[in-house]
Amino acid sequence: MNDNSHDPFDELMRRALHEEADRIEPADALLEIRNRAHAQRPSTHRPWFLTAGVAAVGTAAAIGAFTVFANTDTTANDGDSVAGQRTTSALPETQAPTVLTASPMPSQAPKTRGVPETSVRDMLVPVYWLGTQVGAQKKTSARLYRTWAKVSGRPAEQAVRIMTTKNPNDPDYYSVWRGAAVNAVTRDDDEVTVDFKQLPDATLDEDVARVAAQQLVYTVQGALKDDQTPVRITQNGQAVQQLFGRIDASAPLNRALASDVQALVWIDSPTQDQALTPKVTVQGVAAAFEATVNYQATNLKTREVRKSHTNTKQGQAFAPYSFQLTLSPGPWQISVYLVSPADGTVTDTDSKAILVK
Structure with a gap:
């Protein structure tokens, strides 16, 4: 569990996410997913992922170091x-x-x-x-x-x-x-x-x-x-x-x-730069081919890596996913992404930097 489980904001967050999940009408994103399956190259706007090389479907890749940004009043x-x-x-x-x-x-x-x-x-x-x-x-x-x-x-x-x-x-x-x-x-x-x-x-x-x-x-x-x-x-x-x-x-x-404008993968929780206890629950929404969502967690200090995959509640449509990680103390980068079934390249991703206490 996260260390701030009794925080009123966390309770608001859980309630809001639950309401959003109830409102999700599974939109058929099959055409979009098929199009994304043929994407050949990653974006240059996420430099931590440029070192990634995915050898086969369902596998993840090494992620470069990512600075943990501190919040400011802006x-x-x-x-x-x-x-x-x-x-x-x-x-x-x-x-x-x-x-x-x-x-x-x-x-x-x-x-x-x-x-x-x-x-x-x-x-x-x-x-x-x-x-x-x-x-x-x-x-x-x-x-x-x-x-x-x-x-x-x-x-x-x-x-x-x-x-x-x-x-x-x-x-x-x-x-x-x-x-x-x-x-x-x-x-x-x-x-x-x-x-x-x-x-x-x-x-x-x-x-x-x-x-x-x-x-x-x-x-x-x-x-x-x-x-x-x-x-x-x-x-x-x-x-x-x-x-x-x-x-x-x-x-x-x-x-x-x-399916025309929304990212195919979101991480709703945890949020960027959130401080957590070792047991971390990751929640979000994805429109994934065969309901398969890949994830990787990298300790930015020790380079320890945890990677696996999970499933959304419904494939080929926007649907919730959730998984749990037990992480050692330190700064971590959690990435959730889709992999092309055609060539194994990463097609869509969202990531969050967190601090495990």
């Missing part, structure tokens, strides 16, 4: 109520483009907005980030990764504020929304409206822009626990015609299929 820490803190400097250019003041607003006015959200106290909300997809054939490929944040106030508004002003606490994730400033989130029977003081004015690769737009949709709908109502984007109450130079934002944005 980090979206899952254990803190981070919304509403000061805006910080933008991410490095390798992670996110420069964010500028948006172009002059169009004269067309949107339909009347709905009512504000109800305020909450100490509620866990999902916040989505972009991450480079390991094994993708395009260097610009990006996927959605989910983290959790505890907020007080209006949940969707606070979740968007985190997404636009904070660094994710996992260094593998990033956001192209940095610098945007949210006014309010309102809703009526037909749509949710997210009104911004300013929007990013960067022009992105078409595929990245599409996933970045869904980053907002998934975050807002996740905080509202409503994955059906479309999301309209406005700026200072005025209609927005285009987002990131690629996305038609003149109409509300619907939620894309998870």
